[in-house]
């Protein structure tokens with residue numbers, strides 16, 4: 001009798017612990033470009049992943065070019081305007097996207113960088 005009750009308590013406690021850890025996991029899980037269904041995430045996958053990596057974590061290309069992490073680090077471009085012009089005009093190893101993407105699409109990518117990757121707004 002006593003034994004079954006303590007097993008029950010143990011089972012309940014186990015459920016609470018598992019439930020709580022599931023909650024915390026979903027809370028701290030970072031934004032994922034590969035999992036996202038938004039249009040801007042698919043734009044990123046098509047145009048930017050090749051250099052910046054699937055989760056914008058950055059990498060060093062075969063030719064030695066160092067591609068920055070867009071999520072963390074000392075950002076060179078911080079305002080929406082600076083990021084917009086960098087995507088549109090390129091520079092320092094990044095190609096210009098002005099002819100490949102519409103202004104609306106570039107703005108969506110600026111928002112993805114600021115909001116989803118850097119958590120700025």
Ligand code: HEC
Pocket residue numbers: 044047048049050051052065066067068069070074075076077078083086087091092093094095097109113
């Ligand atoms: C050909 C490789 C390449 C592609 C493709 C590319 N980038 Fe870049 N990106 C770079 C390099 C190299 C830099 C560093 C430029 C510098 O230091 O000024 C950079 C820098 C950036 C930065 C500035 C990071 C900072 O420090 O503030 C942003 C934002 C960015 N890229 C976004 C994008 C987006 C969005 C796309 C897709 C539309 C893209 N990039 C596609 C190579 C690339």
